[in-house]
Amino acid sequence: MVAALVLAGGLYAVFAPQAQAQEEPGNRAAAAEGEALFEVGCITCHGRSAGGVEGRGPSLINVGGASVEFQVGSGRMPLARQEAQALRKPPLYTDEEVRQLAAYIESLGVGPVVPDDVDALVEDANLARGGELFRINCSQCHAFGGGGGALSSGKFAPSLYPASDRIIYAAMLSGPQNMPVFGDTTLTPEEKADVIAYIQQVIQSDTDPGGFNLGRYGPSTEGVAIFLVGIVALVFASLWIAGKS
CATH class of the missing domain: 1.10.760.10 (Cytochrome c-like domain)
Structure with missing residues (x-):
């Protein structure tokens, strides 16, 4: 023995x-x-x-x-x-x-x-799949635009704009603060690279194909803008109709 x-x-x-x-x-x-x-x-x-x-x-x-x-x-x-x-x-x-x-x-x-070939994995990543995985696993806390958001007990999900590929990969492996751990059995290294590529090439880019981004905070700022513009327009329309009548 x-x-x-x-x-x-x-x-x-x-x-x-x-x-x-x-x-x-x-x-x-x-x-x-x-x-x-x-x-x-x-x-x-x-x-x-x-x-x-x-x-x-x-x-x-x-x-x-x-x-x-x-x-x-x-x-x-x-x-x-x-x-x-x-x-x-x-x-x-x-x-x-x-x-x-x-x-x-x-x-x-x-x-x-963190593996040494992260850069190579990101170069060969699938942006479409990365966007889908981001919306399913990350957008609830980091927001669809990557600007972050508030959590409970004074904690928050940080903005993703200054994060590098190795920092994002390390965060997914280690699960800091309230972030869950995305081990290789949850997201494969290739899927992690897809998410990183989506964050870097889509979220961190300065392009806004939909127009003015309103801070990229999501529907909250859009709702406020629509409410203010719409209410002002309705008030002026009501005054114009009243004056004409």
Whole structure:
């Protein structure tokens, strides 16, 4: 039994994808750089070896690199103060440093990781399918125009306009704040790329084929505009008819 366990463990260590990724020299070097960055900028809240500090920050064991790429890459971390929701800010780390921090957190456990071929997937994406998936899964919170919207308890779905392809992909994998997790069993990598391509090429574009966008907030601003214009027109029409009579 002992020999069988040793053999099974050895085979897993050799052939498991996660183990192979951690053994690559490039990943080890990036993780070492990320650990140095972590000890300077993150250890105060997340503790030594990313184990977490009560009342300050959670453990990052088994969180995965996707969460790091979203939180740090969008400037939400380091957190300035405790609020209902972390706010997007200009990032304090470069893209390379964000990848290094993500590599360090990846080395501490198993968690979702943003694939390296995201750009290639987005280039070959299906915009029509991406629009359908966005309307089904994302528009309820981020609005049809991607401008975001209010949620409960002081939280909100942020605007999608400044988001890059890797940030969006990382958000779908990690499910930050109130956002659900869209794992590969829910949306395949190709479907995630379709959604990203739709956001970048349709929502984030400056073109408005329907005319003036009224802030892209959806039917609320359109209803207000129609009400104001319609009521004013009816008042003037009533005055004109009364004057003629």
